[in-house]
Amino acid sequence: MNRYLKLVHMELGRFRNIYLSLFALILLVQMGGVWMKAQDLIQRAGKWHNGGLEAYLEYTAQAGKANFADVMSNSLFFMAPVFLSASVLLLYIFMIWYRDWLFKQPFIYRLLMLPTQRYHLYFSKLSAILIMFLGLVAFQLLLLPLEIGLFQSLVPAELRETISTGDFIRSQFMLQILLPSSFMSFVIYYGAGLLAVSVIFTAVLIERSYRLKGLAAGILYVALSVFIVTCPILIPFLMWNTIIENYLYPMEIFILELILGLIVGVISIWTGLFLIKRKVAV
Template sequence: MSNFLKLFNFEWNRFIKLYIILFGLVFIVQMIGLSYLIYDYKAMINLEIGKNHMSTEQFVDMYGMFGIDHLSISILFIAPIGISVAALLFYVPFIWYRDWFARNTFIYRLFMLPTSRMNLLFAKLATIIVGVLSIVAYQLILLVLYKGIISWTIPTAFRNDVSVLEMVMESSYLSIVLPGGVMEFLVAYGLGTMFVIIIFTAILMERSFRWLGAFLGALYIPAMAITFYAPLIIIELFYTSFPLYANELFYVFLVMWIIITVGSLLLSRYLLNRKVTV
């Protein structure tokens, strides 16, 4: 097994505890949310149809049909997703700083491994990316499960059989993490990866030059964001009409993406090999 895979496997195993907690949290809270919604809806059916003698059509007109899309506006459904996103964002710096500041200084060992230090960076990066992807996949599986629960508990007449995909497309929260097409998916995750790499570089600046590095790192992040949008800014400033077709603009951004990602990785490599200190 290559050193990268060994390190990735190792990082992943360190990550797994947090991950299991997140998985559990998402499932439990969302199930509570769903149960409450179903309970509430069925109580309403009992009240309006059972006691107030409303017809099914009248009820559906008034309260709507029950479908999985009901979930996407429930706070108990959205909150765990928010917490997961926050936890993963927190993990981006934490995955580095834990090696310096935890009860042990594992960074000594990591830097003394007979392998390229870039493997450490790639292992940490892969842990974050795979972490995000698997929590998204997990959420999708849960949605399918929730759909099953709905069709099992809500009678057909009251049920709106919205597909999981439709739900995701219509929800503004979910469509960020799960873009519809392959291209959109690649763009979203490509940008995410670039973002994580930029943060990693900023962290390594801080770890190399401490206070001065923290300052440089804090400048580096917005500087890279501006650089990425530079083509748009230039067009905005110097052109009266928009000079590019949509696909041309895409290639311009692709080039910017490559420049920033590769540049940031090269800078990280320089810092890891020459400047970083335990």
């Protein structure tokens, strides 16, 4: 366990500079966006009757009071850094393996020669990805009350409505996925994410084990995994107006998808562990 934790710490340390840059990007862009949106709202309201309280009251009579969700929903200032950070982590799912083969003296040689079980290497990379993603989500959750507070401190009370952090999260579909309201939703969403990461890990290890042939096999493995997990939805849709239309209830489809997802996940992890133990070489 101690060696596994050291590997996790090492993986987090290797990504530290980029990871902290993502934190800074989210903080600066979102906070700057809140300030700019607040100033824009005040300026638009101030154009009525040369500003002042009377102008604010007339503006809200025409346009209604604004709240944080109205101003920041679908705003690039809010969405862009989130999508960019998610994209960087998605790319890093591949790079966390491939960077070990870079340069003349590949770092993977040192990793494979460590006096520890190779499955520690696999699970340390998987754990690092999960920790980094949860860290960004937690940072965004902590940042939301500060952003709402900044907006409400900048905008006069005559122009705005008060909104809670929970209300804002419920108004955003993306945040409902990242910050699910129930434990079951958390297990489903993040379980699906772990499944996707394990499938990608296996595809990368297939490619690293068999190179050119492995590249085609890895792509085929990803496509087959996606088809297996989604077939309870795809097959009835593709065979619409046939005898199996509406054959399964929604709960039955969900349970079937859950079972298939678990099967694919177990196969992916087992295959990945087998490859890194028996096939992967420098």
